Amino acid sequence: MNAQPMHFRWATRTDTGLVRDQNEDAVFPDPGTAGEAEHLVAAVADGMGGHAGGEIASATAIEAVATVSGPATIRVNAANLAVQEAAAQRPRLSGMGTTLTVAIFDGDGTVEVGHVGDSRAYLVHDGSLSRITADHSFVAEMIAAGRMTEAEAESHPYRSVLTRAVGLEHTVEVDLFEHTLVAGDRVLICSDGVTAMLDDEEIGRILEEHEDLEAAADALVEAANAAGGIDNVTVAVVDAVSQGSVET
Ligand code: MG
Secondary structure (H helix, E strand, O other), X not given: XXXXXXXXXXXXXXXXXXXXXXXXXXXXXXXXXOEEEOOEEEEEEEXXXXXXXXXXXXXXXXXXXXXXXXXXXXXXXXXXXXXXXXXXXXXXXXXXEEOEXXXXXXXXXXXXXXXXXXXXXXXXXXXXXXXXXXXXXXXXXXXXXXXXXXXXXXXXOOOOOEOOOEOOOOOOOXXXXXXXXXXXXEEEEEOHXXXXXXOHHHHHHHHHHOOOHHHHHHHHHHHHHHOOOOOOEEEEEEEEEEOOOOOO
């Protein structure tokens, strides 16, 4: 356990991108907020389904994550049930689902990540970026099996096909990750509208270049759009800071 008490600062953004008509991503905390807290929940959801299903699925999942208390598995399972119930009430929304990546930050420095789908969580520690989550996608499985390269996956017609999503079945298998953060660490959660446009090196460089959280979040969205913006672009950037540190 980390002896140093920690606070967390955040900035979030969600953007329709340059090609899509609507934004089916959702993020928590709301992009209109920013602040610092000893406990923080941050989450990104990327919905799918016709008839506005994608938008409703991601918003429903994020609402459940934000209102239910408890660890990541409880919150993701609550989101799973909430999306299912919303679909059951409106048959034309049946089959809607969403990715969901939730990070729960605690003042003791721990972050617990619950993850389903192909949104991602990254950690920046000592200036280097690493992936916390693994994608639940067809192409990720092919890469893991040695049957496809990362480069081939980028342009594969099935690159957005998920192998696991929230809201489709009564239960959902949730990947869990736990890290102990130190002051100066940064966590990024983002939708595939970021990672389809920017490789890990570019994401790491942007996070490194912008110490200011709001500037980092803006820069990621701008870079994804500058690279084509083919999908909705959503980011939650969270900095671990020592408790009592003063803004200068
Ligand atoms: Mg997407």
